[in-house]
Amino acid sequence: MNKIRIGVDLMGNENSPQDLIAALKELTPSPHIELILIGTDEFKHHSNPFPYITAPEVIEMDEPPLAALRKKKKASLCIGMRLLKEGKIEALVSARNTGALVSSAKMILSTLTGILRPCLLTLIPTKKNPVAVLDVGANTQVQAKHLVQFALIGTAYQQARGIEKPIIGLLNIGSEAVKGTSEHRLAYHNLQTIEHPTFRFAGNIEGTSVFDGNVDVLVTDGFTGNVFLKTAEGIATMILDRIHDHIPPNEFKKFQSLHYAEYPGALLAGVKGIVIKCHSYSTPRGFTNGVLGAIALAQENFIQALQDKLSNEIT
């Protein structure tokens, strides 16, 4: 079995790289996994047992992403993307902002064949199985054709997780086919009439019933999906913080990934490589959760599986 190498961009998280390194050291070591850290020179020798690649340039949080990426090809994010492209790592984890992450992935990795727009996909817990939600932030405005493609990407993702014919829901403000914008109505129609679908379209679904767990994939534009995700995180965090002491640990654990500090990150789906985006405000534990997610996807050889599924669907 080949070693799985995960690139970890230490920059862009609100925690200092040494705190992230300390958390990464606590992950159970496996001889089949190697973490390769990428960061500025000052953290290289900070009791660091991992291979370390020095990034001489830093992208600041307030820099316009595209300009910064063109100028700073030796920033940790760009170095990570190139390692991924060259096959020197199997996945990259970064807490960089969405704009920088999507732009650098498109520029350096390029998109999978047939993909119109890469999107951010994340799993969130429900009363039953977790639901894959996409897009949670890469595309502020989308057309019906993008929503349909998100359904196909979500289907491939859940199939890779073992669900043979995933159930798809379109996030909307009512169940009737006429609800939402004209793009929602067109997407509804197209998802309903697609020939030989590899999914089952359950129609529109509202924010209240997503958590019943009756759909495997929730399709939405990146603006609404981002609000959906952050609202779920915000309210779960408020309630869990308030009642933390009263809940048995096993119940608490079920909702832990909704606590935004521990949110395991989102997959940038549709580019040629496994890229996991963590929140800039995720805790060291949230960050290591993202690394664990990257390892799981790399072990499944997810990109190949996704490309195979998509080439059957997208023409």
Added chain:
Amino acid sequence: MNKIRIGVDLMGNENSPQDLIAALKELTPSPHIELILIGTDEFKHHSNPFPYITAPEVIEMDEPPLAALRKKKKASLCIGMRLLKEGKIEALVSARNTGALVSSAKMILSTLTGILRPCLLTLIPTKKNPVAVLDVGANTQVQAKHLVQFALIGTAYQQARGIEKPIIGLLNIGSEAVKGTSEHRLAYHNLQTIEHPTFRFAGNIEGTSVFDGNVDVLVTDGFTGNVFLKTAEGIATMILDRIHDHIPPNEFKKFQSLHYAEYPGALLAGVKGIVIKCHSYSTPRGFTNGVLGAIALAQENFIQALQDKLSNEIT
């Protein structure tokens, strides 16, 4: 002190009118409050201690709202709106769908002077004071000028609740001024540069931090606001149902209004009358919570206060 009369539309809720009547009977009676029920003839004599107005026509859930309203002027909703217009009741509570409610209010009551679009406003709990969120569903797509007006309506609403200079946040996917659609960016600019504002604009706010309670008013379009509200309700319901037995009753109470069955409803703001919209799926207790909200607004003479505030702001 004049009697406050609240009209209650018994139709359109998933619970039968007799269950709603039973719940309404449990409200503490006050000599200053009179509930006037409106429903079909069959429920008139069902151990009903309240004045009752018979509505001979029924709007079905799946009827296109505008056509139904034109055809069925003797439906309970239309009768309620006319009572409100004629000053025979001080507020109307209904669980009718948003389309029917907004259309009939516009047609029968008309909008307050200067209002471009009526919107749905609801209070949700945070770690500090409740935040007024608008629009939560009346306008699927809006322009910047509508968002700015929602800020003014929300300001007037929170001022009526005793907050002298409310803090306004614009629901967005990041805090930077460039985030969101072009309408968000224009609304951000206009809210920031408005002259002599009666509010303080705190900029963009994300779903995660709304619940910190640092803004008094959260401004958004009706699509995003509806997803925001229903997501908050959905996740709160999932968590509260799962851990209900573990939480002390006083903690549970704080989040009760987020449990969608008990959600007290939304105010249709911007029309000439107090109209409260409950969910069609609210429980009898959620429905009576809506009635209590209507009583509170009627006691404050809210519409006059809103019109006074708005006439100073909107030109």
